Each structure stands twice: as C-alpha cells, then as structure tokens.
Amino acid sequence: MQRFDVVVVGAGTGGCTVARRLSSQGFNVGLVDYKDEASIGDKVCGDAIGKHHFDDLGLEYPRGDELERVILGVKIYSPDMETTFYIAGEKLHGFMINRHIFGQRLLREALNAGATLLDSMKVVKPVIENGYLKGVVAKPVKSSESVELRGEVVVDASGASAAVRSKLPPEMEVETQINQEDMIVAYREIREVKETPPEPDFCNIYLNLEVAPGGYYWIFPKGDMRVNVGLGVVASSLQNPKELLYRHVFRRLHRELFEGSSLVHGGGGLVPTRRPLDSVVGNGFVAIGDAACHVNPIHGGGIGPSMVGGTIAADVISKVLEVGKPSREELWPINVMYMQRYGAKQAGLDVFRIFLQGLTDDLLNYGMRYRLVKEEDVLRASLGEELRLNITEVTGRIF
Known part of the structure; x- marks a missing residue:
C-alpha cells in the first residue's frame, strides 16, 4: 500500500x-x-490549442521543437465546398504543437x-x-x-x-x-505531403455528413510539408472513420494533396462531444x-x-x-x-452540435451560401458568446 x-x-x-x-x-x-x-x-x-488557454492559465507558449506552427484561424467548408467561412481574429490565434x-x-x-x-x-x-x-x-x-x-x-x-x-x-x-450519440469515434494520421497546403496558417474543417456522419473531417497544417488529417463520426453511426478517410478524403476529395504522401503516424480513439x-x-x-x-x-x-x-x-x-x-x-x-x-x-x-447533426448536406450548403449563419455568428459561438438569431434577422438573410 x-x-x-x-x-x-x-x-x-x-x-x-x-x-x-x-x-x-x-x-x-x-x-x-x-x-x-x-x-x-x-x-x-x-494537436491544436488556442493561444488564449496559455494566456488564461499563465503558461509559457510552446516554443522550439514543441511548436510546429502558429495558427491564425480556421476555415470551415460547406459540403459542396462552394462556400468557405473564414473564422479569424486575435482570439482565434493558436498553436499546432508536438503533442509528445x-x-x-x-x-x-x-x-x-x-x-x-x-x-x-x-x-x-x-x-x-x-x-x-x-x-x-x-x-x-x-x-x-x-x-x-x-x-x-x-x-x-x-x-x-x-x-x-x-x-x-x-x-x-x-x-x-x-451515450453513444454524445461520443465521436475519430481516426487521424500525420502525413508528409509533396507540397505545402494552401494558406498553411489556417486549420481546415470540412462539413460533410455523407463523408463523416454526425461529425466532420479536418486537415490541419503542422510543418511546411506535414499535415494532421483525420475524420470523426458519431459513435452511434457504427461507421469506420479510417475507411471513410481513405475512401473519400485520400482517394477522392483531396487526392491531389495526398497523392504520393507518406504516413508518419496513425491512430484513433473516442472523444466525448x-x-x-x-x-x-x-x-x-x-x-x-x-x-x-x-x-x-x-x-x-x-x-x-x-x-x-x-x-x-x-x-x-x-x-x-x-x-x-x-x-x-x-x-x-x-x-x-x-x-x-x-x-x-x-x-x-x-x-x-445537436442542431448541426440534424441537418442534411443540402441544408448546410444552403445555410452557408445564403449566410443564414454568418462567420461572425460562428466566431461568437466559438468564443462562448451568445448566438441570438431572431426570425426577422434570418428572414432578412434569406431574401
């Protein structure tokens, strides 16, 4: 004892x-x-963490081998990839770290x-x-x-x-x-790519319920030629995130980026959301x-x-x-x-989250295209501020 x-x-x-x-x-x-x-x-x-957490907790910023890239914001893509939200600002600055x-x-x-x-x-x-x-x-x-x-x-x-x-x-x-509905099963890989991804100071999140049921997939820059790429699905969907990542992301949607890339590390896990x-x-x-x-x-x-x-x-x-x-x-x-x-x-x-998971890809495309929810709305939500959209305001955005 x-x-x-x-x-x-x-x-x-x-x-x-x-x-x-x-x-x-x-x-x-x-x-x-x-x-x-x-x-x-x-x-x-x-491997991403907001700068504000270090400020709030009085921790030293990552540096040296611990720091792999400074992040200026996040880009969120609609399922058809025709609409992109840029979520940026000083409060959204962060770091890609070497987790180990x-x-x-x-x-x-x-x-x-x-x-x-x-x-x-x-x-x-x-x-x-x-x-x-x-x-x-x-x-x-x-x-x-x-x-x-x-x-x-x-x-x-x-x-x-x-x-x-x-x-x-x-x-x-x-x-x-x-509950399984409140858990995400995720699989991610660190990959060496042949070319630096465009706008490497932004993390990329892709909303696509066909590709990632109840979740999303992501491509985060780590170094000039290295990315953190992964996919998460709601656990109750019983889908295999690795199989979906390979079938849709590597072989179809982002084939050009990942063609000829090499695996550095791969693995998965459960995340409560x-x-x-x-x-x-x-x-x-x-x-x-x-x-x-x-x-x-x-x-x-x-x-x-x-x-x-x-x-x-x-x-x-x-x-x-x-x-x-x-x-x-x-x-x-x-x-x-x-x-x-x-x-x-x-x-x-x-x-x-529950609201987003209840939408279809068509509704997500429509809502982002016509700014039923705008970048500043997502920014306020991500910072923990109240998101209030009344019927008059939303109707105005539609017409």
Missing part, C-alpha cells in the same frame, strides 16, 4: 496540471499512468514540483469505504501483482475511458456511462478532462478545457484538504467554477 494526499489517475494535460499545482502547494501527489514515462504525451490528437514533447513538458513540470510518478500502471478498480473514495487498486502493466494507492482525493484524469468514474457505484452520484457531466465530484472523487466531458463539443478539442478543469480542481482540493473532509458538498465548487469558466460555453456549443 502507498499513501498520498491525492492520487491522480492519468498523466495527460489535465492530470499533469492538477498534479503540478497541488504538489507546488506541498501536497503529496501520486500521478498514475498506463504508459511508461518516456511515452507519456504521445497520443492521437488534433508538450506532454513531456507538462509531466516534467509536475515532477519538478514534487509529484511522484507511478508509470506503467493499470488502474483496476476504486477503493470505497463508508461512502468515500479512498484510493484505487492498480497493477503494473507487466505484472499480475496489484498495489493499493490511497489518497484523501482521487482525481480521474484518465481520458474517455474514465478508468475510475466508469466503475463508481450509484451512491457516488456521478454519471458512469456516456457534449456538455460537461452534470457533476464531476463525489465523496473523495473529482473527474477532469475527457473523463469529465471537458471537451469542446463542436471540434472535440480537449487540451485547453482539461487544463482549465485541472487548475480549478487543484485550487478547490487544496482548500478542502486544509480544513476538513473532501465530501461531495465541499468539492461542489469545482462544478460551479468550471461552468462559469468554460462549461456554460460547452453547453451552448452542445446545442449547436
């Missing part, structure tokens, strides 16, 4: 953030991850602050006593022997698999399962990142929201542990603060 003040499951962007902040305040933090230390941060990702190097930076900062890494460990089950989560049982990846990791608080930052949250009993009052969980806390328990559905429902970006959630969780946990027991009630401010900071934006974008 090993004892800590806080056990953090998952050394991703959210997990490393909460571990660093708590360790820097003198708490004994155990940081558990399935991967070995050198592999932490190496994961399938869109960035993840290693966050891990190093957490360990330098005093966190203890327990790598190559698989979490098997939660330890619950008298209605409180008291730790987890974990096993080394290459061993059958289990070890109990105890903590006053357990933070589930394990990603969409939700290694802890998914195994909690009902009395913890935390959602344990996510919905509002945050109604509650991410229980007695002795907190969820952050993908495990808490802290993800932008429109584009699936989760790096920034996970670090926001990790920051809020660390600040509340530190105050709670200094004065008393980490009950659901004492940890509840995490829910409130996240909703105020980012969750309300997520909820609005979730409604927008």
Whole structure:
C-alpha cells in the first residue's frame, strides 16, 4: 500500500496540471499512468490549442521543437465546398504543437514540483469505504501483482475511458456511462505531403455528413510539408472513420494533396462531444478532462478545457484538504467554477452540435451560401458568446 494526499489517475494535460499545482502547494501527489514515462504525451490528437488557454492559465507558449506552427484561424467548408467561412481574429490565434514533447513538458513540470510518478500502471478498480473514495487498486502493466494507492482525493484524469468514474457505484452520484450519440469515434494520421497546403496558417474543417456522419473531417497544417488529417463520426453511426478517410478524403476529395504522401503516424480513439457531466465530484472523487466531458463539443478539442478543469480542481482540493473532509458538498465548487469558466460555453456549443447533426448536406450548403449563419455568428459561438438569431434577422438573410 502507498499513501498520498491525492492520487491522480492519468498523466495527460489535465492530470499533469492538477498534479503540478497541488504538489507546488506541498501536497503529496501520486500521478498514475498506463504508459511508461518516456511515452507519456504521445497520443492521437488534433494537436491544436488556442493561444488564449496559455494566456488564461499563465503558461509559457510552446516554443522550439514543441511548436510546429502558429495558427491564425480556421476555415470551415460547406459540403459542396462552394462556400468557405473564414473564422479569424486575435482570439482565434493558436498553436499546432508536438503533442509528445508538450506532454513531456507538462509531466516534467509536475515532477519538478514534487509529484511522484507511478508509470506503467493499470488502474483496476476504486477503493470505497463508508461512502468515500479512498484510493484505487492498480497493477503494473507487466505484472499480475496489484498495489493499493490511497489518497484523501482521487482525481480521474484518465481520458474517455474514465478508468475510475466508469466503475463508481450509484451512491457516488456521478454519471458512469456516456451515450453513444454524445461520443465521436475519430481516426487521424500525420502525413508528409509533396507540397505545402494552401494558406498553411489556417486549420481546415470540412462539413460533410455523407463523408463523416454526425461529425466532420479536418486537415490541419503542422510543418511546411506535414499535415494532421483525420475524420470523426458519431459513435452511434457504427461507421469506420479510417475507411471513410481513405475512401473519400485520400482517394477522392483531396487526392491531389495526398497523392504520393507518406504516413508518419496513425491512430484513433473516442472523444466525448457534449456538455460537461452534470457533476464531476463525489465523496473523495473529482473527474477532469475527457473523463469529465471537458471537451469542446463542436471540434472535440480537449487540451485547453482539461487544463482549465485541472487548475480549478487543484485550487478547490487544496482548500478542502486544509480544513476538513473532501465530501461531495465541499468539492461542489469545482462544478460551479468550471461552468462559469468554460462549461456554460460547452453547453451552448452542445446545442449547436445537436442542431448541426440534424441537418442534411443540402441544408448546410444552403445555410452557408445564403449566410443564414454568418462567420461572425460562428466566431461568437466559438468564443462562448451568445448566438441570438431572431426570425426577422434570418428572414432578412434569406431574401
């Protein structure tokens, strides 16, 4: 048995953030991850993150090998590719990062602050006593022997698999399962191409429900001759995103760009694309990142929201542990603060997602062509501002 003040499951962007902040305040933090230390941060990702997240959290901007390109905005294409929305502006500036190097930076900062890494460990089950989560049982990846990791608080930052949250009993009052309609199955590849894509300072998102049912596909620039290209579909569609990417994007719609290209890395995964969980806390328990559905429902970006959630969780946990027991009630401010900071934006974008998924390609083409929704509307929505379109305004746009 090993004892800590806080056990953090998952050394991703959210997990490393909460571990660093708590360790820097003198708490004994155990940081558990399935991967070995050198592999932490190496994961399938869109690799894009907004500059504003670094500004809001006081983090150093990516630089050196960590930074692969500065992004000035996003281009959104209609299904027929005849209409393009340019979504740009200082608040939309961002970075394409080397996800592995960035993840290693966050891990190093957490360990330098005093966190203890327990790598190559698989979490098997939660330890619950008298209605409180008291730790987890974990096993080394290459061993059958289990070890109990105890903590006053357990933070589930394990990603969409939700290694802890998914195994909690009902009395913890935390959602344990996510509907398939609220999950995206995505596949992406890093590819070396023969020519630099046009306007390489913009990320490209393509709306096409025939190609990507319930989702979209993307082409993001990484270096002068390298792109992050992928496709996501709603999980309930039972479609294979890799097969769709190859059939439609590589061989048909963007054949010229990808002809003669070479694969650098490929992989897929699940992404929750919905509002945050109604509650991410229980007695002795907190969820952050993908495990808490802290993800932008429109584009699936989760790096920034996970670090926001990790920051809020660390600040509340530190105050709670200094004065008393980490009950659901004492940890509840995490829910409130996240909703105020980012969750309300997520909820609005979730409604927008459901609306978009209910349209046809013809309706998307028509709406974008005649600006029933304009660039500034999408910009306001992406920044978390209210999007209000009355009947008179929309009618004016039609005629």
